[in-house]
Amino acid sequence: MMAIKRGSLYVVLILIALLLFFPIIYAFLVSFMSTKEVLMGHLIPKSFSLTNYIDAFQALPLLHSLINSMLVSIITTIGQIIVCSLAAYAFVFIEFRGRQFLFFLFVSTMMIPWEASIIPNFVTVQKLGWINHYAALTIPFFATAFGTFLLRQHFKTIPKELHEASRMAGLGHLSFFLKVVMPVSKTSLVTLGIYCFLTTWNSYLWPLLVTTDERSRTAQIGLRQLHAQENVTQWGVVMAGVVIVAIPTLLVLFLGQKHLQKGLMDGAVK
Amino acid sequence: MSEVELLNVSKLYGNKQPYIIKNLDVNIESGEFFVIVGPSGCGKSTLLRMIAGLENISEGVLRIGGEMANHWSPSQRDISMVFQNYALYPHLNVRENIVFGLRVKKISPEEREKRLLEACEMLNLTAYLNRKPRELSGGQRQRVALARAIVSQSPICLMDEPLSNLDAKLRAHMRGEIRKIQRQFGTTMIYVTHDQVEAMTMGDRMMILNQGKIQQIGRPIDIYNHPANTFVASFIGSPQMNMCEAYYDGNSQEIRINKDLKLTMTLPKLKTSTYIIGLRPEYIHIPQPNNPNQTIVQVEINHVELLGNDTLFSFQINDQQWIAKWNGQWLFEPGDKISIALDADELCVFDKDTRQLVHSSTRQDHDELQKGVLA
Numbered sequence: 001m002m003a004i005k006r007g008s009l010y011v012v013l014i015l016i017a018l019l020l021f022f023p024i025i026y027a028f029l030v031s032f033m034s035t036k037e038v039l040m041g042h043l044i045p046k047s048f049s050l051t052n053y054i055d056a057f058q059a060l061p062l063l064h065s066l067i068n069s070m071l072v073s074i075i076t077t078i079g080q081i082i083v084c085s086l087a088a089y090a091f092v093f094i095e096f097r098g099r100q101f102l103f104f105l106f107v108s109t110m111m112i113p114w115e116a117s118i119i120p121n122f123v124t125v126q127k128l129g130w131i132n133h134y135a136a137l138t139i140p141f142f143a144t145a146f147g148t149f150l151l152r153q154h155f156k157t158i159p160k161e162l163h164e165a166s167r168m169a170g171l172g173h174l175s176f177f178l179k180v181v182m183p184v185s186k187t188s189l190v191t192l193g194i195y196c197f198l199t200t201w202n203s204y205l206w207p208l209l210v211t212t213d214e215r216s217r218t219a220q221i222g223l224r225q226l227h228a229q230e231n232v233t234q235w236g237v238v239m240a241g242v243v244i245v246a247i248p249t250l251l252v253l254f255l256g257q258k259h260l261q262k263g264l265m266d267g268a269v270k
Numbered sequence: 271m272s273e274v275e276l277l278n279v280s281k282l283y284g285n286k287q288p289y290i291i292k293n294l295d296v297n298i299e300s301g302e303f304f305v306i307v308g309p310s311g312c313g314k315s316t317l318l319r320m321i322a323g324l325e326n327i328s329e330g331v332l333r334i335g336g337e338m339a340n341h342w343s344p345s346q347r348d349i350s351m352v353f354q355n356y357a358l359y360p361h362l363n364v365r366e367n368i369v370f371g372l373r374v375k376k377i378s379p380e381e382r383e384k385r386l387l388e389a390c391e392m393l394n395l396t397a398y399l400n401r402k403p404r405e406l407s408g409g410q411r412q413r414v415a416l417a418r419a420i421v422s423q424s425p426i427c428l429m430d431e432p433l434s435n436l437d438a439k440l441r442a443h444m445r446g447e448i449r450k451i452q453r454q455f456g457t458t459m460i461y462v463t464h465d466q467v468e469a470m471t472m473g474d475r476m477m478i479l480n481q482g483k484i485q486q487i488g489r490p491i492d493i494y495n496h497p498a499n500t501f502v503a504s505f506i507g508s509p510q511m512n513m514c515e516a517y518y519d520g521n522s523q524e525i526r527i528n529k530d531l532k533l534t535m536t537l538p539k540l541k542t543s544t545y546i547i548g549l550r551p552e553y554i555h556i557p558q559p560n561n562p563n564q565t566i567v568q569v570e571i572n573h574v575e576l577l578g579n580d581t582l583f584s585f586q587i588n589d590q591q592w593i594a595k596w597n598g599q600w601l602f603e604p605g606d607k608i609s610i611a612l613d614a615d616e617l618c619v620f621d622k623d624t625r626q627l628v629h630s631s632t633r634q635d636h637d638e639l640q641k642g643v644l645a
């Protein structure tokens with residue numbers, strides 16, 4: 001009885017998983033097909049040749065845009081972690097007038113959709129002369145309400161006695177931040193890091209707006225260009241590009257997951 | 271010289287009533303071992319935290335080494351502290367936790383290592399140096415917290431129930447060790463405890479707090495013998511002092527506990543009235559023939575605890591349960607009727623309304639016997 005129940009549960013789960021994964025699997029399979037095969041509606045490619053992948057690299061400066069994407073994502077992630085953790089620290093460990101109010105004001109900006117502020121942001125960036133610079137792609141994303149909120153919630157779980165013990169030992173704010181707060185918050189920092197990396201890597205609209213030349217374009221925009229370049233879209237080549245662009249995100253997820261440990265705060269207090 | 275001086279110190283959390291600490295006045299001498307006891311929530315930790323500079327002082331003055339210190343930062347005060355809940359750094363191992371403060375103070379690596387090993391030796395922590403706090407038991411964590419305070423060798427040390435999680439044997443050992451280190455470095459120690467034995471044996475002086483107010487300050491033995499009020503009387507000593515109301519008749523010089531139980535005693539200062547009397551469990555005696563001081567009374571036992579070396583048994587006096595402590599093993603059963611002897615000289619008498627001590631027992635020490643055994 002138990003076994004049947006369990007077995008049917010697995011069947012259902014596998015079906016749902018296949019359903020969810022289908023677009024990715026299909027994209028992966030298509031990336032090995034010729035255009036003719038795609039149009040004939042085949043599911044499995046005749047042969048696993050890498051011609052589409054080679055074409056993808058030749059049709060575009062794909063490598064260059066991948067490097068751009070990588071740099072932009074890494075810089076944004078590091079910048080965001082630094083800025084948000086410092087802001088969260090101030091909201092948790094420094095007492096000042098109106099702290100609560102300021103925090104809620106800060107967090108309430110999460111309710112404003114990014115698209116609503118995209119025009120003013122664009123104008124600002126343009127006035128600063130950052131168009132086609134990494135600065136335009138990275139700096140606007142350093143301070144985010146979400147990151148600050150996430151880290152503040154975690155910092156709040158740090159027992160106040162740890163701060164007090166550090167103060168008695170003679171640690172200033174900066175050393176306490178670096179030597180205690182950051183190490184014990186590793187899990188949240190990694191979570192934020194992964195989230196930030198993926199959002200930056202996958203962003204499309206903003207990079208499209210603030211970059212106009214090939215040299216500073218990111219991979220997502222490069223992919224889009226694969227469509228339009230020829231009259232008949234070579235789906236195989238497009239999908240090969242998609243698979244290449246998706247690989248780093250998967251890597252980040254797998255590597256990051258290892259660092260998501262539970263119980264980092266265990267043993268601090270009774 | 272007094273090292274830590276509190277003048278009329280009061281504490282309100284966030285300017286909201288009630289006062290957690292009210293008009294506290296105490297001088298703690300340099301090199302003194304000062305014990306603070308009191309029921310849970312009476313403000314002991316709050317007081318320590320104010321001295322440490324972790325909590326601001328709402329009213330009054332704190333002096334450290336003779337200087338006004340209300341606004342000194344915690345590190346300026348050069349105080350070490352064992353927190354009630356340990357406050358270990360979870361990402362550092364035992365070794366790093368212990369020397370953490372020494373690193374900040376820029377103490378040389380050799381000196382650091384020396385102090386670390388000494389402290390670990392004493393606290394039996396040597397085997398755990400490379401473990402993280404989460405891999406330690408509660409008692410081991412507590413010892414790490416102790417070690418961290420000890421290695422700092424600060425002139426003032428605050429400890430908030432530092433032995434609460436240790437077993438009886440280790441606790442007895444640690445009592446001695448803490449006292450030894452405190453003497454060796456001449457540390458001014460302010461020590462909060464719930465433990466009767468620690469309170470009685472460790473301190474040079476002891477302060478009893480209740481609801482943020484000082485009940486009594488003094489040498490532990492003096493407090494035991496002359497508790498200032500009924501609160502102190504019932505708080506210090508285990509099992510606690512037996513108490514009940516009794517009527518004192520100034521003419522016949524008799525204390526009437528009930529119609530069967532009357533003790534004759536002279537209390538020249540006292541007028542005829544109802545008082546609260548107190549009698550420690552060890553002053554309920556086995557009747558001895560031909561002892562004119564003793565008043566013998568029959569009681570019915572309703573509960574017995576055999577402790578091995580002592581026997582505790584309880585019985586009813588008026589509306590109160592009294593407990594007696596007799597040396598040795600007595601195999602009484604609940605329901606047994608036995609004779610006990612009371613001695614009027616050993617009574618403490620408290621005012622019924624103010625609950626302050628008006629007369630304390632006059633027979634506490636073994637002065638005479640002591641002369642006989644001293645070589």
Ligand SMILES: Nc1ncnc2c1ncn2[C@@H]1O[C@H](COP(=O)(O)OP(=O)(O)OP(=O)(O)O)[C@@H](O)[C@H]1O
Pocket residue numbers: 283290308309310311312313314315316317354
């Ligand atoms: N941050 C705070 N805000 C408001 N009230 C507080 C705060 N901290 C403690 N209190 C109150 O102050 C009183 C004294 O607390 P404290 O921690 O000093 O007690 P304690 O004597 O150390 O008790 P225990 O023996 O249980 O540790 C308690 O009634 C507690 O509720």
Ligand SMILES: [Mg+2]
Pocket residue numbers: 314315316354430
């Ligand atoms: Mg406490």
